[in-house]
Amino acid sequence: MDFDRVLEKCGNFGRFQFVILILYGYTNILSSLHYFSQTLITFTPEHWCSHDDLMGLSAEDLRSIYSNVSHSSCTPLQGVINGTGIPADSSEICQDWIFERESGYESLTTELKWVCDKSHQPAVGQSFFFLGSVVGTITFGFLSDHIGRLPAMLMATLSGATGDFMTSFVHTLPWFAFSRFVSGLSTDTMYYLMYILVFEYLSPKRRTFGLNIILAVFYCFGLMTSPWAAIWIGNWRRYLWLASLPALGVLVYPLLICESAQWLLTKKKYDEAVACLKRVAKFNGRQVEDSVFDEFVKHYREKMNQQAQVNKQRDTFLGMFRTPRLRRFTLTLLLKSVIITLSYDVINRNMEGLGTSPFKLFSLTSSVYLPAGFAILLLQNRIGRKGMACGALFVGGIITAVTGFLIAFLDPKENAILLACMVALGRFGSTVSYDAEIQYAAEIIPTSVRGQAVSNIHVVGLASSSLAFYVIYLAQYYKPLPSIFISCLMFFGAALCLSLPETLHKKLPESLADGEVFAMNESCFYFPCFYKRRDGLTKHADLKSEP
Structure with missing residues (x-):
């Protein structure tokens, strides 16, 4: 008796699956807040080199004054004559800027003035973010096949939240790059590990519905609300608090769901796999006889023994080549x-x-x-x-x-x-x-x-x-x-x-x-x-x- 048949007896679309899908939805909200936080915190609005004659002017007035000046964002003015900006000597550089902030939103680039000759610095943070995602995906993917899907997912989620929280306190490029690297460790890893966990406990007929509709609704909710949340909060540092602190909610996951039974079977942890399936059955209000689980364990013991005789090498990713x-x-x-x-x-x-x-x-x-x-x-x-x-x-x-x-x-x-x-x-x-x-x-x-x-x-x-x-x-x-x-x-x-x-x-x-x-x-x-x-x-x- 294989896994799908036993899961069907225990319930493959019952209360347990409802709970795990809700948690999957919550993970999708966390993932959407985390993945696109880099875009929201480094948004660079239209800006002009500051001058005393420009104080209190509207954005339209500033555009008109700078209309004859190339590279208005980084070209300082000597003064304003008859509503026209007179560029300063080419040796001078901007020291301050006037930003047309979106609803008063203070981004990282406007607060730290990472524009003009420092405009590359947010991109450096972005590159370290993706470098962290490479390291994190490899690391947590390896851990998911050795210590389990659930603990690896929890570690990934909390590491990303830690990186976002650290970023909210930085003022210099080295610390910004380091904190973005830590944040990148969980990029999408927390999502796809939870995806695999849900995937393995859902009925094959319900996978498309459960996985994609939950993803669409919750991920869409996170993406649509995050820009408005950033504008409402008004500051990139506080926005990162909003994006990171809800990740603590994943700490309750082990109390509500269990480890992947299929993963436990591949590791020959048959008793633990049976315990997980019994928990699913109890949660779904199903009565499953012990003889079913005995036949189930016997089936997988025989299957593993046959595979061990045919191929004594352990299954690994490299084995796929x-x-x-x-x-x-x-x-x-x-x-x-x-x-x-x-x-x-x-x-x-x-x-x-x-x-x-x-x-x-x-x-x-x-x-x-x-x-x-x-x-x-x-x-x-x-x-x-x-x-x-x-x-x-x-x-x-x-x-x-x-x-x-x-x-x-x-x-x-x-x-x-x-x-x-x-x-x-x-x-x-x-x-x-x-x-x-x-x-x-x-x-x-x-x-x-x-x-x-x-x-x-x-x-x-x-x-x-x-x-x-x-x-x-x-x-x-x-x-x-x-x-x-x-x-x-x-x-x-x-x-x-x-x-x-x-x-x-x-x-x-x-x-x-x-x-x-x-x-x-x-x-x-x-x-x-x-x-x-x-x-x-x-x-x-x-x-x-x-x-």
Whole structure:
């Protein structure tokens, strides 16, 4: 008797699953506050070099005075004559600035004056943030497969919150870089470890609904409210307190849920796995006989013994490269993660210069996370995981290319609403691609290495995020170039998906041996929706041919 059958007897969509989904939603709120905090705290508003003659003037007056001055943000004035600014000697540099703050919001760049010759310093913090994410994803992914999903997730969440809290007290670049490194340790790690935990306790038929709708609702809530929370609080330091202190709530998780029973089975901790399943059954109000658990343990003991005789090597992530099919799947997932994560970051972080407030644009376009979740819910179980991943990337590529050309040829201030709609569509496509990829990868990877493999695939994608700023910089040469580049990547990613197996309605692999023979002899163009229709037509024809 395998795990799925025992979980069904214990309840695979009952009260226990409801609680774990709520906690998953709470983790999504923490993740959204944490991941985009770097963008909100380093927002740089329009600014001008300060001068006594400029005190008390409106932003329109300042723009008019500086209209004949190039690089108005960093060019000091000698004075103002007849409403026109007279640039000072080129040897002089700005010592102070006038900022057009968004609703009075004090960001890190406005408080510490990290502009002009210091404008690179927030980017240094960003680079250390992603460096920390690489280290953290590898570290906590390794720990999740050795000490368990739950403790690794708690450690990751608290380390990220500690980094955000430390950042709120810094005043110098070295301490800022260090605190952002610590903060980056948990970037997405806390999310995907909780994702794996929920994934393993949910009914296969309910995974798409539970995982994607909860993600859409709670992550969307966090993204839409965080910019307004930052403006309401009015200061980047206090905003980081808001983003970090709620992470202490994860300390109650062990009291409400238990460790992954599937992970315990791969570590041959059969008694602990049975204890977890009995806890699930009790929580769900189910009565399961001891003989069921005895048969369950016997099944896995025999399975582990058989695998040990065939392959005495322990399952590891590197083991996925030893056999041809798993090696191809793994390399494809790694490359697809790079494409999707880079596309996601470029589209989601490029919010300035589009004719409206970046805070408002970020918040309003974040609403697409909800319909993106419903799109996955409605389509993924119909067209299959591969069809969803391939289709989302292909459609997202088209939307991104069109958006880039509109940005290039339209005046942002006169077409702010249209550009906001196109940005929202771009975020919708990238979000569907990103969220669909997570579940697809988790289903292809065997249980024995799922935590470490998902983390390693994820870390490669996160490492590619450091290239996002260089991709955006391509606009200096030709405005739609970043969008064209990203759309080409998305088209390539859509083609890559064809080489992966379909996982819908299939028993997922538990070991590397299972993974190597998973979906053997399946066509690259196998999509369940087409085959289901073909089977239906065949049965209909057979019925008509009967006398």
